[in-house]
Amino acid sequence: MRALPLMLGWLLVVLLALAGPAQAQPAETDGQTANATLANLLENEETRQQLIEQLRGMAEASAAEPPPEEAPTASLPRQLAEITSRVANDIGGQLGNALDVLRTMGSGDLDSTFDMEAFTSATINLGLVILATLVLFLAFRRTAKPLFTNISQWSLNGEGLTPVLRLIICVALAALVDVLIVALAYLGGNLLATFAIGETGELSTRASLFLNAFLVIELLKAGVRMLFASRYEGLRLLPITSDEAAYWNRWIARLIGLIGYGLMVVVPGINVYISPALGQSVGTLIMFGAFIYAVAVVMKNRLRLRDAIDNKARQATMAASRVSLQLFARTWHLFALAYFVMVLVVTLTRPVDALPFVLFATLKTIAAVVVGLLLSSFLTQTIGRRINLSDDLRRKLPMLEARLNSYVPNALRVIRTVILALVVMLVLNAWGAFDLAAWYASESGSNLVGKLISVAVILVFAIGVWLALASLIEHKLNPETGSGTPSARAMTLLTLFRNALAIALVTITLMIVLAEIGINIGPLIAGAGVLGLAIGFGAQKLVQDIITGVFIQVENAMNTGDVVTVGGVTGTAERLSIRSVGIRDLNGTYHIVPFSSVDTVSNYMREFGYHVGEYGIAYRESIDDAIIALREAFDELAADEEHKMSILAPLEVAGVIALADSSVNIRVRIKTTPGTQWSTGRAYNRLVKLHFDAKGIEIPFPHTTLYFGVGKEGEAPPANLRVMQQPFDIDGRPGGQPRSGESSRAGEEDPRSKPNPEFKGDFDED
Numbered sequence: 001m002r003a004l005p006l007m008l009g010w011l012l013v014v015l016l017a018l019a020g021p022a023q024a025q026p027a028e029t030d031g032q033t034a035n036a037t038l039a040n041l042l043e044n045e046e047t048r049q050q051l052i053e054q055l056r057g058m059a060e061a062s063a064a065e066p067p068p069e070e071a072p073t074a075s076l077p078r079q080l081a082e083i084t085s086r087v088a089n090d091i092g093g094q095l096g097n098a099l100d101v102l103r104t105m106g107s108g109d110l111d112s113t114f115d116m117e118a119f120t121s122a123t124i125n126l127g128l129v130i131l132a133t134l135v136l137f138l139a140f141r142r143t144a145k146p147l148f149t150n151i152s153q154w155s156l157n158g159e160g161l162t163p164v165l166r167l168i169i170c171v172a173l174a175a176l177v178d179v180l181i182v183a184l185a186y187l188g189g190n191l192l193a194t195f196a197i198g199e200t201g202e203l204s205t206r207a208s209l210f211l212n213a214f215l216v217i218e219l220l221k222a223g224v225r226m227l228f229a230s231r232y233e234g235l236r237l238l239p240i241t242s243d244e245a246a247y248w249n250r251w252i253a254r255l256i257g258l259i260g261y262g263l264m265v266v267v268p269g270i271n272v273y274i275s276p277a278l279g280q281s282v283g284t285l286i287m288f289g290a291f292i293y294a295v296a297v298v299m300k301n302r303l304r305l306r307d308a309i310d311n312k313a314r315q316a317t318m319a320a321s322r323v324s325l326q327l328f329a330r331t332w333h334l335f336a337l338a339y340f341v342m343v344l345v346v347t348l349t350r351p352v353d354a355l356p357f358v359l360f361a362t363l364k365t366i367a368a369v370v371v372g373l374l375l376s377s378f379l380t381q382t383i384g385r386r387i388n389l390s391d392d393l394r395r396k397l398p399m400l401e402a403r404l405n406s407y408v409p410n411a412l413r414v415i416r417t418v419i420l421a422l423v424v425m426l427v428l429n430a431w432g433a434f435d436l437a438a439w440y441a442s443e444s445g446s447n448l449v450g451k452l453i454s455v456a457v458i459l460v461f462a463i464g465v466w467l468a469l470a471s472l473i474e475h476k477l478n479p480e481t482g483s484g485t486p487s488a489r490a491m492t493l494l495t496l497f498r499n500a501l502a503i504a505l506v507t508i509t510l511m512i513v514l515a516e517i518g519i520n521i522g523p524l525i526a527g528a529g530v531l532g533l534a535i536g537f538g539a540q541k542l543v544q545d546i547i548t549g550v551f552i553q554v555e556n557a558m559n560t561g562d563v564v565t566v567g568g569v570t571g572t573a574e575r576l577s578i579r580s581v582g583i584r585d586l587n588g589t590y591h592i593v594p595f596s597s598v599d600t601v602s603n604y605m606r607e608f609g610y611h612v613g614e615y616g617i618a619y620r621e622s623i624d625d626a627i628i629a630l631r632e633a634f635d636e637l638a639a640d641e642e643h644k645m646s647i648l649a650p651l652e653v654a655g656v657i658a659l660a661d662s663s664v665n666i667r668v669r670i671k672t673t674p675g676t677q678w679s680t681g682r683a684y685n686r687l688v689k690l691h692f693d694a695k696g697i698e699i700p701f702p703h704t705t706l707y708f709g710v711g712k713e714g715e716a717p718p719a720n721l722r723v724m725q726q727p728f729d730i731d732g733r734p735g736g737q738p739r740s741g742e743s744s745r746a747g748e749e750d751p752r753s754k755p756n757p758e759f760k761g762d763f764d765e766d
């Protein structure tokens with residue numbers, strides 16, 4: 001980016017123009033004569049009394065005269081025209097005086113006042129002072145080069161601090177060393193000029209002018225090196241490449257040297273040895289040259305700098321910053337040209353009082369912008385760094401790290417915006433467009449600052465309370481900490497409490513902030529009450545949802561993860577709020593059931609569950625054998641590793657519950673842990689089928705009757721059947737052959753075929 005270096009270069013030029021006596025004025029002989037005459041009058045008592053009386057008479061006459069009418073204020077175009085005319089006249093007069101001086105020098109009229117021998121001697125002595133001072137300075141710089149290299153390397157590769165903090169510390173150290181080098185060279189030059197060059201023990205005016213100019217110019221160059229540091233990447237404050245830094249450092253250093261030594265050494269020398277008029281003209285030409293140079297640099301780099309600022313805008317994370325940078329990219333050269341024109345006009349029209357104002361305003365602007373850039377860079381790097389908590393704290397509070405990485409960057413972005421606003425206010429204050437001190441001392445300013453600080457404290461406190469309470473709730477919900485895995489009721493209630501806490505904190509914080517900034521929240525609360533009453537009448541269903549939901553939670557009717565039937569929908573409760581319940585059914589469909597439509601909550605996950613099975617056998621099968629097969633299937637299920645932990649009690653056999661049309665129905669029941677009754681039932685059904693098949697027990701199923709006959713037309717032949725002569729018993733088996741598993745001893749009964757005596761009353765009536 002080249003805008004900031006360009007503006008800094010121009011500001012340093014202005015500083016050099018003000019650092020020394022650019023224009024030496026001749027002694028005013030008439031003023032000295034008038035002062036001497038006034039002193040003589042005051043020493044004589046008689047003349048002093050007469051003077052007093054004359055002054056009193058003039059005062060009375062002035063009081064008796066009517067006040068003069070105020071001249072109408074000239075319009076802005078007229079004022080600009082007058083300023084332009086005055087500047088043109090001044091410049092024309094200066095050029096005319098310079099031409100007269102040159103004409104006089106050409107004619108030889110100045111030979112009587114110009115001492116060539118003294119001029120030659122002074123030039124030689126000054127050249128020796130300049131040479132000695134520059135040699136000392138270059139020697140000190142070369143000696144300190146390894147120190148600068150080490151400081152730069154630590155800034156780039158050091159550890160323990162953020163890059164911005166390391167950069168600031170290293171730049172400060174390098175600047176201190178640079179200032180010490182300049183001071184040592186200045187001191188050495190003074191010693192040489194006093195004791196080794198010219199008359200011993202005296203410091204000539206010419207040498208003093210150069211040494212003072214050297215001190216000011218090299219200190220300014222040190223400031224430029226602090227910004228660019230073309231040779232040391234770790235000591236460069238501005239985020240630009242080495243080539244860009246070398247470009248701006250080289251041209252600004254040349255500009256500083258040319259204008260600084262010209263205005264602070266050459267112009268005073270011309271004033272002393274030739275003519276003040278010529279020196280003033282040379283100073284004006286130098287300022288015009290600087291202005292033309294600055295305009296040329298601006299126009300040369302206008303497009304390139306616009307593209308660089310656009311790239312920065314695309315990297316911005318905040319929309320306001322992005323839009324501001326894009327607007328500045330297209331208008332920066334206009335601001336720069338306006339600034340250069342203003343400085344030139346002020347330099348030419350009001351050199352006595354305006355230039356110091358421009359100087360200090362510019363320096364304040366540079367300081368505010370540089371400090372703001374450093375703080376912004378520090379905050380940007382801090383925002384970009386992820387906050388990492390310890391493993392133990394992350395295990396106990398899994399959501400705390402995510403919250404901190406969400407809240408802290410946003411807070412730092414707000415702080416960066418505040419810094420930007422403060423920099424803008426400081427810049428406006430520096431140029432007189434805004435009196436920051438007076439505004440802060442005023443009642444409105446102090447109240448605004450106090451309110452902003454109070455609001456910031458309130459927000460920080462509210463966020464801290466939320467983080468503490470939310471972390472405490474998560475600590476209770478975390479199965480790895482606290483008292484172990486929380487119950488479903490605890491999880492539901494704590495989750496609802498966390499949501500209610502968030503709503504309450506936001507509402508209370510908003511009310512306190514509004515009250516702090518001066519908004520009367522009494523009517524707001526009253527209006528909210530009336531609005532709530534209107535909503536209560538218009539949204540009775542919503543109120544009913546909330547009230548029913550509160551009682552459902554208080555009675556612990558269901559929790560997240562329970563299998564329930566609510567509002568005619570059966571499934572797993574995935575989400576519970578104060579108003580509704582979200583249920584996922586067996587098909588994966590997600591249902592939201594408002595509590596106002598809930599009449600009954602059927603929860604299948606309380607304490608235990610039952611698998612109730614009804615198994616039908618054919619009328620020709622033995623009921624006792626079927627019950628034995630059912631018990632054997634249960635025994636095998638209870639021995640299975642996968643299901644034995646889910647069974648809480650022995651098999652309950654209710655017995656025959658119905659003599660249906662085609663089957664005899666037998667009911668059994670298995671007590672299981674809550675939620676496992678369905679899987680246990682599926683496994684038991686499989687085993688029952690296997691055991692029935694092994695024992696040859698038929699499970700009835702629908703039968704189809706086939707009719708073999710002749711149609712009306714006689715087209716189908718009849719089916720002939722042959723009857724076997726072997727006798728069969730009533731069950732279809734050969735006579736006297738026992739069934740599989742049937743005892744051959746008549747009258748003997750298996751005890752496993754009996755129902756449970758203690759089971760009476762569960763399904764049977766007395």
